[in-house]
Amino acid sequence: MPFDKTTATLLGKSIPQPDSLEKAVGETLFSDDIRLPGMLWGLALRSPFANARIRRLDVSKAKALPGVRAVLTARDIPGVNRRGNMPGNRDDQPVLVEDRTRAVGDPIALVAADSSETAKEAISAITVDYEQLAPVEDPLVSLEPDAPLVDEEGNVIGDLGYTRGDTEKGFSMASAIVEETYRTQFAEHAYLEPEAGVAWTDPGDVLHIRCGTQWVENFRHIARILGVSHNHVRIESPLVGGGFGGKIFMTIEPLLALLAKATGRPVRMALTREESILSSTKRHPYILRYKMGADADGRLTALLADLVGDVGAYSDASPVIAWYSIGFLGGHYRCKNVQVHSRFVLTNNPSGTAMRGVGSAQITFALEGTMDSLAEKLGMDPFEFRKRNHLSKGESLSTGQPLKNAVFFSETWEAADKALDRALLRNSEEIPKLSPKVLRARGHASNMTGYGRRHGHLSQAQVSVQFDGSAVVSVGVADIGSGQRLGCQQVAAEVLGLPMDKVTLSTSDSQLNPIAGMTAGSRTFLNAAGPVQRAAEPIAKALKEAAASLLEARIDDIILADGKAFVKGSPSVNVPHAQLVPAAAAAGTSLTQLGTLKIEEDLYPGEETAHNAGWLDYTFGGMAVEVAVDPQTGQVMLLGLGISHDVGTAVNPQIVVGQCEGGVVQGMGLALTEDCCVKRGKAEAHDFSTYLIPTSLDIPSIEVAILESGEGEGPFGARGIGEPPHNITPAAIASAVSRAIGVRVTSLPITPEMVLTALRTGEWPH
């Protein structure tokens, strides 16, 4: 029975998150908020060097200190000394360094002690004799044939690409050609909650790890490291204090696991902010060369994209992210002659990983910049130029993948532009105060973001109804604050016709909950709430059957809402769920159902090369922003920003708007201030006074315009919205700044120094 939107009671309602009440009063126990009896303190000794051989490692003094319960090195790892992280990578990252460090922050030894002071003392008592080697800092150097090997298997971990048509011919037909190289920076996820957690072993010899993560399925990697079977490791993620991609793959979990196993006692670890930034993964810097040509009518004739991604020291998630990027490099524009090439290269820099807008934020910035330049060269309005080239529903991406659902290109562009007008109006008090010397301009961008990787395994969820009509949802997905649990709850309540408070949640426990994959890639509403919907539907059907017989009506006329069943149009004659559930049980219906979602491989014929690059569906959007650039200081001020995305169906508008606002502000950081400043493999920006994320004083007036085509693959036709608002922002801001200063911005972040140099020289500095 397809879901009837017209009788929905919770769909489209801005219901607050179920956990916000506890969060508001300080009751939520985050990763570092529990203490267990006999708990030890864990600490890691980390490499200060990006590339060094360890000649000698002596832990004897540390071991001899009173109060020290364990000192572990690579030799003490009972299983396999590899983090694993992402299936399909090189499996090149040790948990503890064996004889060579490849990155600053690589853990070399672990200590568990009675107190944090003793643990610190033990760490300082460890002596390491390093032979420092020159780090490979530049991916372009790393690509050279005689470059020192970062990894024995070679420095290039992904060399992918595809060709459609004939780009040479395409360029020969062009009346305007633009070729530009764009660069982006190492960016830090900067979740407010640093990595922390506790691990302990229960009497059944199951190791528990309570540590905020975006992926409870990491228990498999832990089991391999410990040399135990999968059922002996259980990951329970508390509510996570922010993730943004940085907590998908294991952070401190393997360290906690080793220490808890070795000591037989509960162990707690909590990273300082500095250790967090020093040791955590980052957004990959990209070097992107785009060459695009168009004919005199403004139709694209050729597109050439060449990407070099800085993987950092370990392959981690890079092989997959390389594929994501391949999917976006060809853009969302119509072009017959396309050549796309991408190489992901190891260096001794911090490891790159997923970060909000994975593999697409950097590309959107470069692609949209090149589109703007080409429009300018053609003397065309950027919107008009894009309109001629933007793909529509039913057409195919250059990878060959058909776009099955709505493509709201003009709609989102125009809505964003109007939203910007409203934003400026709201800011109308501030604008007249600007000096007449400032350079003001409006910029735009359009974007496409994938959601629902097609190669995910099964995602499952369980829904049970109780005799009193209430329900429990169980799903192994982590909540990182953007409404993952709420989405599952709201969908279950809608389908079962229950008020929100009659649906409770059990989530993010790798042994108790059916597994639903990682909280990442704008996938969770589709991949977690989707299975919840599938689990709830047969129960709803059984309840309707019970109601139909009690009310002597046709099942199709039965409505479930607010904990009652009634015949459409006459809600006063009703039967409560408390009566329906026992009746359904008596009729032999299982009150517990498992819902399964599998995204089919769905190969598009003849396009195997690019096949891995595709997502189930895409979210399209537009952004408009107005900036004021101070020509004296180079400072960029955002006067207003309008954003619009087609979210398919806005199941919870407040969540959608929250994702837009939060994503925009993060994107602003990426555009203007955030840079890890990696030198000799080390993030020089090591805290929040050097790594600058936006504060409340930096934000512009933001207006969000939600569009709903109704065509999405998530429950009730929703599309993913976690990442799209973020990855379009740097592109739109760069577009506005480029216009204001008359120089194309080709690198991030757009610092005042860069702006001043560009104003002085007429070129964007690299």
Place this chain on the structure above:
Amino acid sequence: MKTLSVQFKVNGEEVQAEMPTHITLLQALRELGYTEVKNGCEKGDCGSCTVLLDGLPVNSCLVLAVQATGREVTTVRGIGSLDNLHPLQKNFIEHGAIQCGFCTPGMLLSAKALLDENPSPTRKEIREQISGNLCRCTGYVKIVDAIMETTSEGSKAGKRRPRARKC
């Protein structure tokens, strides 16, 4: 390790403990079980650890525990509870100003300090007040909305019912 006896009030309750002299108020509070005070950086950059000290907001990571001797500390639990929410807490929830919630305790206390001082601040003043409280999730918009909402409502509510708790 040198220790000192520290004594202060947290949310109206007397607290006394023997603590190392160098321990910060943040560390002390967390060790005493007030884990609602969050640690995001331990150096005054993020505001997650904000508490009210005699009604004024401080980064508790920058205050030594001994400096709080004889004073009143208010954490987020001191301004409201599950069944008796402070209007700011209620508005944060209703406006969707809480995503991951890690910044929330500190943010609420900074906001409360502002409203105690100035019951009808402008959006600009609100943004200035919370500029030391970083939030990575919300983009601040809904936080400012929620505080703004409390300004008009707060004065009305203040007349209607006595303050829930002295803090």
